[in-house]
Amino acid sequence: MTQTTPEPGVDTGVGSRRSRVGAAGKVLGQLRHVADRPHGGCAHVAVHRSTRPHARITSIDVSEAAALDGVEGVVTGADLYKVLGDRMFTGPAFSDQPPLAVDRVRYVGEPVVAVLARDVATAREAAELVYVEYEDLEPIYDVADALAERAFVHDALRPSVVFGDLRHLSGKTETNIAYQYNLKLGDPESAATQGTSVGFEFWAPPVHHVPIELPATIGWVEADRLELYSTTQTPSYVRQSVADMLGLPLSHVRIRVAPLGGSFGSKMYDRLEPLIAALAWLHRREVRMVASREEAFLLTTRHGAGVISSMSADADGNLTSAIADVRYDTGAYADVGPRITAKSGMIAAGPYKIPNVAIRSRCIYTNKPSAGPFRGFGVPQVTWSHETLIDELARARGEDPAGFRRRNLLREGDESYMGTVMHSADFVGCLDAVTEAIGWDKPLDRGSGRWRRGRGVAVGIKAVLTPTVANAVLQLNQDGSATLMISTVDMGQGSDTIMPQIVAEVLSMDAERIRVVAVDTDVTPYDTITAGSRSTYHTGNAVRGVAERMRERLVDLAAKRAGGSSRDLKLTADGVLNTASGEVYRISELIHEHFGARGATLTEEFNYTTSWQPYDKETGRSAKATEHWFAGAVAVQLLVDRWTGRVRVEHLVVAGDVGRAINPTLVEQQLAGSAIMGLGHALFDELVFDQGQMLNSTLLDYQLPSVKDLPGKLTPIIIESPHATGPFGAKGVGETGIIPIAPAVANAVRDAVGVRITRLPLSPERVLQAMDEAGVEK
Amino acid sequence: MKLIQLTVNGRRYDVPVDDDELLLDVLRDKIGAYSVREGCGVGACGACTVLVGGTSVSSCLARAVRYDGAELTTADGLPEDDAVVTAFVESRAMQCGYCIPGFVLMAHELLAENPQPDREQIVAHLEGNICRCGTYQEICRAVEVAAERRARA
Numbered sequence: 012m013t014q015t016t017p018e019p020g021v022d023t024g025v026g027s028r029r030s031r032v033g034a035a036g037k038v039l040g041q042l043r044h045v046a047d048r049p050h051g052g053c054a055h056v057a058v059h060r061s062t063r064p065h066a067r068i069t070s071i072d073v074s075e076a077a078a079l080d081g082v083e084g085v086v087t088g089a090d091l092y093k094v095l096g097d098r099m100f101t102g103p104a105f106s107d108q109p110p111l112a113v114d115r116v117r118y119v120g121e122p123v124v125a126v127l128a129r130d131v132a133t134a135r136e137a138a139e140l141v142y143v144e145y146e147d148l149e150p151i152y153d154v155a156d157a158l159a160e161r162a163f164v165h166d167a168l169r170p171s172v173v174f175g176d177l178r179h180l181s182g183k184t185e186t187n188i189a190y191q192y193n194l195k196l197g198d199p200e201s202a203a204t205q206g207t208s209v210g211f212e213f214w215a216p217p218v219h220h221v222p223i224e225l226p227a228t229i230g231w232v233e234a235d236r237l238e239l240y241s242t243t244q245t246p247s248y249v250r251q252s253v254a255d256m257l258g259l260p261l262s263h264v265r266i267r268v269a270p271l272g273g274s275f276g277s278k279m280y281d282r283l284e285p286l287i288a289a290l291a292w293l294h295r296r297e298v299r300m301v302a303s304r305e306e307a308f309l310l311t312t313r314h315g316a317g318v319i320s321s322m323s324a325d326a327d328g329n330l331t332s333a334i335a336d337v338r339y340d341t342g343a344y345a346d347v348g349p350r351i352t353a354k355s356g357m358i359a360a361g362p363y364k365i366p367n368v369a370i371r372s373r374c375i376y377t378n379k380p381s382a383g384p385f386r387g388f389g390v391p392q393v394t395w396s397h398e399t400l401i402d403e404l405a406r407a408r409g410e411d412p413a414g415f416r417r418r419n420l421l422r423e424g425d426e427s428y429m430g431t432v433m434h435s436a437d438f439v440g441c442l443d444a445v446t447e448a449i450g451w452d453k454p455l456d457r458g459s460g461r462w463r464r465g466r467g468v469a470v471g472i473k474a475v476l477t478p479t480v481a482n483a484v485l486q487l488n489q490d491g492s493a494t495l496m497i498s499t500v501d502m503g504q505g506s507d508t509i510m511p512q513i514v515a516e517v518l519s520m521d522a523e524r525i526r527v528v529a530v531d532t533d534v535t536p537y538d539t540i541t542a543g544s545r546s547t548y549h550t551g552n553a554v555r556g557v558a559e560r561m562r563e564r565l566v567d568l569a570a571k572r573a574g575g576s577s578r579d580l581k582l583t584a585d586g587v588l589n590t591a592s593g594e595v596y597r598i599s600e601l602i603h604e605h606f607g608a609r610g611a612t613l614t615e616e617f618n619y620t621t622s623w624q625p626y627d628k629e630t631g632r633s634a635k636a637t638e639h640w641f642a643g644a645v646a647v648q649l650l651v652d653r654w655t656g657r658v659r660v661e662h663l664v665v666a667g668d669v670g671r672a673i674n675p676t677l678v679e680q681q682l683a684g685s686a687i688m689g690l691g692h693a694l695f696d697e698l699v700f701d702q703g704q705m706l707n708s709t710l711l712d713y714q715l716p717s718v719k720d721l722p723g724k725l726t727p728i729i730i731e732s733p734h735a736t737g738p739f740g741a742k743g744v745g746e747t748g749i750i751p752i753a754p755a756v757a758n759a760v761r762d763a764v765g766v767r768i769t770r771l772p773l774s775p776e777r778v779l780q781a782m783d784e785a786g787v788e789k
Numbered sequence: 790m791k792l793i794q795l796t797v798n799g800r801r802y803d804v805p806v807d808d809d810e811l812l813l814d815v816l817r818d819k820i821g822a823y824s825v826r827e828g829c830g831v832g833a834c835g836a837c838t839v840l841v842g843g844t845s846v847s848s849c850l851a852r853a854v855r856y857d858g859a860e861l862t863t864a865d866g867l868p869e870d871d872a873v874v875t876a877f878v879e880s881r882a883m884q885c886g887y888c889i890p891g892f893v894l895m896a897h898e899l900l901a902e903n904p905q906p907d908r909e910q911i912v913a914h915l916e917g918n919i920c921r922c923g924t925y926q927e928i929c930r931a932v933e934v935a936a937e938r939r940a941r942a
Contacts, residue, residue, distance in 0.1 A: 030881070037886025038877040038893060040824020040864040047823040132809075223828040223836050223921050224887045272826070272887025273921045304829045503885025503922045680884055680924065687923030710833035710919070718915045718925040725926055 023522035024515045025739045028676040032508045032527075045242045045269045046227040046301045053229070053297035054083050056290060057134035058306070059124040059141040061116035064152070064378040064703030065164070066145035068114055068123070075140040076126055081133035084294055085141070086125045088113035091289055098256050099289070103248065103280045105189060105345035106171040108381065110286035116145070117164055117343035118380050119704040120309040125290060127298060150378045152703050154317060154338045157187035157375045164343055164376035176625055177349060189341060190349035190374040192356040194631035196428050197367030202332035203323040209403045210321030210334075214770040215392040215753070217315035217340065217698040218691075219308055219708075220385055221715055222502075224272025226310060227301040228283035230291030236263045237292055242271055244279040244500050245540040250532045252281055253288040264288075268530040271502035275688070276384035278502075279542055280346060282310050308708035312698055313385035314339040314351060316392035318359070322400040328408060330419045333360035333400075333428075337372040337393060344381035348374040353626065354474055355389035357429040357636060361397035362438045362472035363419045368428040370631070378703050386685065387746045388543055390473045391692065391753065395771060398469035398754030403767060412758065413446050413468050420470065423732075430632030431474075433640065435734035435742065438470050441644035441666040444728045448664040449646040458763070461654045461789075464661075465763025468646045471750030474637030475743065476543035477623040482536035483553035485514065485561050487613040489602040492524040494612075497554065498538035499546045500530055504745050505677040506546055510554050512673050513738055517558035518565075519584040536616065544641060544743030547673065549619055551738035556617035564615060568605055569596040639734055642668040643747040645686070645755040647722075651763045653789045656779035658694055658760060660722035667747035668730040671740035675729055682727035682748040689752025691716040695772050793857035797822060798866025806853040813837045813848040816863060824865035824890040828919070835918030838891035839863050845898045862897070864890030872942065873897055876935035877928070884922035891918050896932045905936055 023029045036042045059076075073085040088111035091099050099113070100106045112123045124141045128134035149162035157164070167184045170177035177190065228241040237257060243249050246266040254264045271278060283300050290298045302310065320335040337359055341348035356372025405415035420438040421427055446452070446468060458464040484496040495514060501507040511525035528535055538550060562582050569587035570577040579591040586597040602613055621638040648662045665686040672678045695714045699706045707713045727748070733740025753771055761767050766781040782789065790805045797820055804819045816822040816839065825848055828836030832847035839848045840862040867874055873896045876882075883889045892915060899906055899914040906914070911932045920928065 030878070031883065033886075034878045034881075034883060035869055035874065037883045038864070038874050038889050039867060039869070040826070040886075040890035042886055043823060044826075044887070046827075047817075050818075221921055222885075222887075223826075223834055223919060224885070225827060271885060273885045275921070301827075304831070503887075505884070676881055680881070680922075680927070683926060684884060684923030687925065688921070709831055710829035711831050715919050715921065716923065717917075717919060718912050718929065721912075721925045721929075 023512060025512055025673050027512060028674060029508065029512065029522055031505055043269055044224055044272055045229065045240055046225065048229055048240055050299050053299045054127040055131045055134045056287065056298050056300040057126050057131065057138040058122040059138040061112060061119060061121040061123050063116055063145045063147060064119050064150040065148040066116050067148060068112065068116065068143060069146050070144045071124060072142040073124060076137040079133065079137045079140060081129040082126060082137045083129070084127040086290060087111060088123065094293060095256060095289065098258065100169065101252050101256055101281045101285050102171055102345060103347045104171060104174060104177060104349040106169050107165060108281060108344035110289055118378050120380060121343065122286065125286060127290060127294060150703055151187065153377055154340050154375050157377050160185065160187065163187055164378060187376040188373050189345045189376055190352050192353040192372040192631060194357060194368060194370040194429060196630065196632065199332040199334050199367035199369045202367040203321060203334065206323055206325040206331060207404060207407050208321055208323040209400055209407055211399065211769045213318040213320065213396045213399065215316050215395050216771060217312045217382060218696045219312055219698055219713065220275040220277035221713070222271070222273030222275055222277055225302050225304065225307055226278055226282055228287040229297065229299045230287040231297035232291055232295050236265060237288055238265045239284060239288060240267045241284055242278045243268055243284065244274050244502060244542050246500065246530045246532055247498055247537045248280060248540055249284050253284060256285055257288065257292050266532045268500050271500060274502040275386045276542060277311055279384060279540060304710060305708045308705060309380045311346065311383040312342070312380055314341060314348065314382040314389060314392065316340065318393060318396035320396045320400060322404050324404055324408060328410060328415060328418055330363050330365045332367040333365045335359040335370045335393070335396060337370065339374050339389060340377050340379065340382060341374045342377055342379040342381040345374065346381050346383035348382060351384065351389035355393050357631065358390065358472050358474065359393040359397065360428060361401065362421050362470055362642065364421055364425060365428050379700060380705065384542060386688065387473070387749050391750050394471050394750050395753050398751060399757060399769060402758045402761065413442060413451055416470055417442060429636060430634055431636045435668065435670050435732050436472070436640035436642040437668040437730050437732035438472070438642045438644065440730045440732060441642055441668055442468065442470055444666040444730060445644045445646035445664040448726050448728060449648055449662055451646065458650060461652055462650045463653055463763040464648065464650050465759045465761070466646065466648045467755045467757065467759030467762055468644065469751035469755035469758060471643045471747065473641040473746060473750060475548060475639050475641065476545045477638040478621045479539035479545055479549055481538050481549040481553040481619045482616065483550065483557040484536055484614065484616045485557040487561055487602065489599055489609055489611045491598045493520065495525055495527045495554065496535045497527065497550050498530050498535040499550045500541040502541070504681060505674065508677060509547065509673040510551065513551055513554045514558045516739065517555060518562055519582055544745040547741050547743040548639060548737050549621065551741060553617050553619040555738040556619060557615050560615040560617055561613070564613060565598060565601060568601045572596055572601065572604065639742055641742065641747045643750055645751040647755045647759045649756065649759045649763065651760055651778065653764065653782065656775035656782070658756070658773060658778065660690065662724040663722040664726040664728065665748045666728040666730050667744050668732050669744045670734040670737045670742040671731050672729050673739070673741050678729050678744050679727040681744045683725055685746065685748035686725065686752055687716050687721065689749040690720060692771065693753040693756040693773055695774055697772055791854055793854060795856060796860045798862060808854055810853045811849060812851040812853045812856055815853040816848060822863040822865055824863050826887060828888065835891040835895065836888050838894045840894050840898060843898065843901055845895055862894065864893050867893070872938045873935040876938060877931040880927050880931035880934055882924055882927035882931040884924050888918060888920045892920065892928050896935060899932065900936055900939060904939060
């Protein structure tokens with residue numbers, strides 16, 4: 012690309028379907044990932060892991076491991092504690108997780124001893140030669156054990172300094188509840204005694220993200236500074252976390268990231284980074300760890316969650332009451348579980364107008380691997396509850412489930428039960444689009460023989476992470492190309508493709524001339540995280556802002572050159588145009604002249620920060636709990652095989668309100684991709700534990716959606732209800748599609764064979780069992 | 790250590806390997822073929838796929854010593870104007886892109902055996918590869934486009 016202006020007719024700005032940046036390189040496998048860094052001469056790390064769910068460490072014998080040829084070092088949690096003290100406990104909400112267990116293990120698979128060796132095989136062999144003796148403590152396998160309070164995963168709660176609203180929990184003892192969120196509006200108990208009510212107990216099991224790229228972290232010390240090259244969605248967080256742990260100024264920690272081979276929430280906050288940072292710092296050595304797939308399963312999971320809930324409607328079909336008791340199993344370490352508990356708890360009754368609501372949402376410690384963020388941030392688990400309830404309530408009233416939802420859905424300007432007013436959240440538009448596309452009102456052939464056909468629908472709501480901070484630095488090069496510095500990590504969602512489209516739109520440029528710098532905390536500015544579908548809105552606004560500043564700057568330069576005011580000056584694709592005289596000042600000339608140098612750069616920066624109002628202590632409500640909402644809907648048509656219980660999806664329609672699609676192709680891919688991931692959660696994905704031990708942590712045992720699981724037809728639909736303060740009206744879309752999938756599928760199964768299943772996944776065995784229990788003819 | 794000879798994308802390499810060294814690690818660490826990637830280590834995801842004499846092999850399960858004298862193709866060795874590669878690019882058949890080289894090689898294997906596969910045959914052939922971003926629709930379309938393009942060429 013050598014032209015300075017776009018080819019006529021080729022628009023690469025906002026709304027264009029420009030091709031993904033580096034598409035050919037991705038297809039050829041030329042895109043470099045973190046683990047591709049050459050590793051001659053570095054030390055490889057392997058970890059000896061706990062074999063007990065909950066135990067005191069009584070002794071560790073590392074002598075055989077240390078004596079093995081090729082081993083450079085063997086490090087225990089006690090060794091780290093001697094140097095780092097309590098600083099070695101890290102975490103985004105609670106500072107409760109050590110990189111290596113100190114005195115006590117809290118789940119099967121927890122890292123206990125780290126070995127550094129000349130190659131991976133030697134390191135792993137040595138890790139097997141470590142002998143640990145334990146004194147068992149009472150294990151807490153699940154939420155019921157935890158709430159019985161016979162034993163405690165932690166002696167005392169240790170909230171991190173990050174969230175002021177968790178401070179009151181500090182030092183609390185004799186509890187397994189890390190955090191509790193309560194919402195109270197009206198009198199839901201008495202309201203539920205009138206009209207029609209339904210209630211169930213739900214379960215959504217823990218599942219795993221399984222991005223195909225394995226987590227990898229490489230660390231070394233250079234000129235007294237710690238450098239990490241790591242697979243993380245949260246480089247700014249990791250820099251702070253590692254700096255805190257090692258007691259270093261932020262200027263002495265550098266985090267670099269390559270584009271990720273998928274993540275979905277798994278590669279964020281503290282994963283391999285604290286251990287590798289500590290080992291590199293203490294050994295003054297380049298150390299490297301690429302997790303095996305089995306280890307990756309242990310690093311984080313999606314919260315298994317139970318919900319006991321009910322919903323009621325009056326004689327006119329208006330919702331009157333909703334009650335939900337939500338229990339997130341957060342495992343041995345809280346990670347961001349407390350945030351998930353509140354953000355999901357506050358919308359656990361769904362996107363509906365309900366005058367009386369009571370919600371209790373709890374984040375509960377157990378002796379299992381730590382659960383953390385996963386595409387949807389806890390919301391799919393509560394959506395599983397509210398979208399089943401409303402479906403069954405409609406059926407109990409003899410009403411069409413889509414029509415019943417439509418009557419009760421929140422609309423623009425409505426205040427939700429949790430206190431925040433709805434804007435740019437077109438639930439009705441999404442529902443109408445999916446029902447129309449699936450032919451909801453057309454007669455359905457119910458199937459014959461062993462096959463029965465059904466349709467189902469579900470709606471989803473999620474709040475964007477708030478408050479957060481985004482920054483952008485834009486460097487306009489003298490030749491008219493531009494370099495954009497942001498700390499958003501491209502992990503397949505396409506930020507490196509769409510952010511230049513925003514710049515291109517503002518500066519009337521060709522997006523092909525704009526490149527995003529790979530994240531490097533020495534260079535790219537602070538950005539809270541790449542997660543929660545927040546980047547298009549937040550970082551997108553920072554990018555829009557910086558591009559606008561650059562436009563003003565160019566106009567100023569042109570005004571100076573013209574020796575007058577900027578009144579008649581306007582930036583166009585050819586340069587700054589004087590609309591009065593018709594004269595054009597080319598960007599390359601303006602910058603060249605300003606600096607008197609070819610190749611000079613003009614730099615601007617912009618910050619975009621959002622704010623919120625904390626939840627009211629009594630009611631849990633907030634007038635501004637979130638900067639904006641995600642709205643989505645799904646409709647499914649499927650066949651159930653009555654002989655085997657197997658479900659075959661014929662057509663899946665997924666709609667998301669994205670405000671404005673910056674790149675419609677990428678939006679459709681996010682909607683379709685999250686729908687396929689969601690189908691796995693609906694039909695077969697599940698981590699299986701026995702006495703705290705994960706049983707299916709290999710891809711031979713853990714089933715993922717393959718091309719064979721693609722629905723007969725998959726239709727993504729973009730709904731655009733522009734957000735007043737979004738960049739060109741835009742919002743994110745990474746999670747919107749996944750949220751309503753499982754209940755839409757279960758509602759369709761209910762429609763097909765008449766059984767209501769409240770435990771995920773809808774495996775053939777579970778469907779058959781439900782049909783047996785209901786006496787459905789086979 | 791044994792010295793073996795591998796021909797990778799038409800170039801000959803003499804590489805010393807241990808008996809238990811994986812073809813995956815040899816290709817990445819000794820030849821620099823980083824398009825070959827570990828995803829599961831048990832031959833269940835397809836990210837480490839290579840073609841050996843045109844046949845797909847999961848290099849995470851393959852001992853390198855057994856491939857002495859073999860001719861291998863990895864995705865990074867394909868020309869940019871390769872019909873399958875251009876079809877994947879134009880069909881937008883990638884999100885994060887990590888798994889895509891494996892799919893590209895599976896498509897090559899399929900089209901060599903069956904130049905005009907129908908959708909069912911495409912699905913059956915790609916079943917062992919996982920795209921966690923869920924780009925399967927575009928991938929299937931890309932294989933169809935590549936087949937059409939090769940038929941015309």
